[in-house]
Amino acid sequence: MDKDDLDELLDEVERKFCGKVSAACSDEKHNKRENKLGERSAATCEEPKSSISEDIDALLEELLEDDYSSSPPSKKRTFYNIMCCPVFIGGSSVTNGVGTATSKRSCDQLRCISCDFRVLMFDDSEWDASCDYLFLRNNMPDRHKLRAKLKKRKGLRAYACQCNWFSSSEAMDLRDQPQLRWVCGKHKD
Ligand SMILES: [Zn+2]
Ligand SMILES: [Zn+2]
Known part of the structure; x- marks a missing residue:
């Protein structure tokens, strides 16, 4: 699907859901399209964002584990006499x-x-x-x-x-x- 097809599809969707939109309101229509695209890109942005936070969680976990395993002296000082x-x-x-x-x-x-x-x-x-x-x-x-x-x-x-x-x-x-x-x-x- 190339960009023109996508535009057409979006237009069709708009026509279906915003039936009252006429050619006279092309500006409005254009803005709606922008919003839609904006939402889409926001949605695509969100995925890497959530996976980044997952990565951070995993990294933090790893760091914490590292902290426990690589620094026995501090563990020793905390838990042993x-x-x-x-x-x-x-x-x-x-x-x-x-x-x-x-x-x-x-x-x-x-x-x-x-x-x-x-x-x-x-x-x-x-x-x-x-x-x-x-x-x-x-x-x-x-x-x-x-x-x-x-x-x-x-x-x-x-x-x-x-x-x-x-x-x-x-x-x-x-x-x-x-x-x-x-x-x-x-x-x-
Ligand atoms: Zn002593
Ligand atoms: Zn004694």
Whole structure:
């Protein structure tokens, strides 16, 4: 079908549906034809448009999938807990967080595998020499009661579980303190 045939067909359609249209109103007729063609081209424009948006949807989906599959670290940070390696304790000036070989942050999620208590920390404090196993046994984990055997000591940080205690002045690898059965209890990040 060439363009003339199409014109004829359109004219015929117009005659059928707009029976009152006369040759005298050729301008109007012409405009109608334009509108019709306009609608037609709008219709033809719409198809690629919708398929483009489908493409975009598919692309976004792909990107999202890519994001999940190609960036396990972010997924890991969101859904899994992180452990210190190695595990550090430190003085009160040592930043708490996840310890690594290059970032000596003191673990603030310590847990004792011997008594199964969470290790408590007291900044700018040191355990009094009179602190003993029985005291901890009776007062853990009441921070207020534990303070009875804590001394103010700027820069130090006092740690204790129910079976052991330690005062640290600087970042220290826990592997060097084998008497402390403390492990990183995992950090939510
Ligand atoms: Zn840790
Ligand atoms: Zn313990």
